Amino acid sequence: MTEGMPVSEVRILSSVDEVGPAAWEELTKAADVDSSHGFLRFREYVEPGRSVLFTLGPPERPRGALRGVVAVPGSGLTSDPWKFVGSQAVLRLDAGTDEAEAASLRRAQRDLVRAAADPAGRAGDDGGEPLWQALTRGLGACLVVREFDRSELLCHPEADAAEARSVAARLVRAAQTSAAEHGAGAVAFPFVSPRDTLLRSVLTEAGFRGGAMTGASWVETGGYGSYEEFLAVLPSRRRRRYRLEEQRLLEAPDLTTAEVDPVRNAARIAELEARTLVKHGGLADAEAIRRARIELADRLPDDAVVIPAVIRDGRIIACALHLRGPRSVVFMTYGCDYDVEERGPAYPWAAFYHPIRTAIAHGASSVRLGLEGFEAKTRRGAVVEARELWVWTPDAAALARLGDLLELVGERNTSYLGRFSQ
Known part of the structure; x- marks a missing residue:
């Protein structure tokens, strides 16, 4: 993690309403409808969990923002990374997978989840506890910063490369340092694009670990x-x-x-x-x-x-x-x-x-088709691109095991998504 980075200019809010429509539209004028003030207010209404908005700069003219929500038991699969990475779906097992290989992959996933949830090995037998519940019990809920196929980082369109990097680093650092205050034990960016080089670089420097979990698709128009x-x-x-x-x-x-x-x-x-x-x-x-x-x-x-x-x-x-x-x-x-x-x-x-x-x-310029469902989408000409889950937690031993888990499922998903390349 980058130490000593000032976060005094970061404001931690509970709603995009605290920014106001005019200031928000100025920040996102180069973005699209799913970055708009109205749409994010809708997401605050519909998503379970505590909403958190990090903004950098004066209230009337923010220079950047990250929006997150603290996952709760009622959060859906795409809103709780523990449910996603703890599901067998991310192993991409199919009829062609050898039974012994499938059993080995399930066992490796379970063992890595248990090691991350309980690095000291204190828990004993899990009694069949769902993997996502083990992660939530051991590490705490996730502060989830997610989009599907746009950058999670919103930066003022007039910012140059140096300012954009500084904005991204400060906002990510603020999410890390304030996670516990919001009832979260980890910070997760579950759908990062491999092309989002700025955000991926900042996450790497901040100590996050990442790996491919799914993919997004679109048709170019x-x-x-x-x-x-x-x-x-x-x-x-x-x-x-x-x-x-x-x-x-x-x-x-x-x-x-x-x-x-x-x-x-x-x-x-x-x-x-x-x-x-x-x-x-x-x-x-x-x-x-x-x-x-x-x-x-x-x-x-x-x-x-x-x-x-x-x-x-x-x-x-x-x-x-x-x-x-x-x-x-x-x-x-x-x-x-x-x-x-x-x-x-x-x-x-x-x-x-x-x-x-x-x-x-x-x-x-495009029709954006969201996650999964790749067969039907690629048959009609959609482009598929990986989406990576990046996770950070303050416990170094737990983070190392999470990194191993993300590497395991990342390799499976990279191979799977390769079937749909055009």
Whole structure:
């Protein structure tokens, strides 16, 4: 860790509201919709756990910021790095993995988690305790600083390289020194891009350990004057997929497509999103989702929340939620009524083709597709890039074991993500 770095200019806040919209928009004017004041207020509303905002500089003109939340038991997989790194999913075991190798990997993951959670070896038998609970018990909750596919570091666009590095170092140092005050035993950046060389360098100097855990993907849409121009440069097989799937949807006699109002249709949108969550093994509270959709629409400009929907007999049977920003269209969620068998290619249209058309029509450079789901995304031309989990905890022995764990799962994920390189 870098010693002696001043943090006196860092302000530790509980909400982006303490900065104010004008000052925040000045700081993030070169960023996108998911950095906006309104969207971050929405995240404060919807995410469980204690929100923490680190800003550097005067309140009326901050020069940089990091936003975090202290994970709680109710935090989701993407909001609690202990749940993520403690899951078997990060080992990327599949039907082709030898049983002996799979058992060895599970054992190594378990042993490294237990060693990190209890470096002195005092705990004895874990009694089948879930790995994420062992990490939380032994190290404490994480102060989680996360985005998906933009830099976690927000720096004023007028800052030169030297100032940007100083801002990043001071903010990271503030997160480390104040973690315990916020009830956290570790600081984690779970989705860092390998291209974010500034942040990765600062994290390394601050003593963090890192490794690839997952990947984010996007479709590049910049430079195209029309959707047809975009299609024309696709490989022939992919272009045929685009056209056939859209054609099937357009020709379905009882299906129509439209953008629908997110507030008037919030209950149905929430019901469909809940069904998708349950289908994929998650827990869902449709009423909480409904309130969140209304809150999101209330926090952002009217044209920022886009809901492309597939409709049958006047009823929405599938829909996606996207954010339309000045630089990209951001995929957020998908919902579907799986009891409707004849729903056509509703998913690729709502998740890919409609947002690609939207991005091109508004001059956005990409459609950002979030994490995982790589097969469906790469079949339609998405670029996949690793996302790295970087973790720090003040106990040197625990940090060393965490580093070994991140190295193990990082190697597995790097190999896995290589399957999707284009």
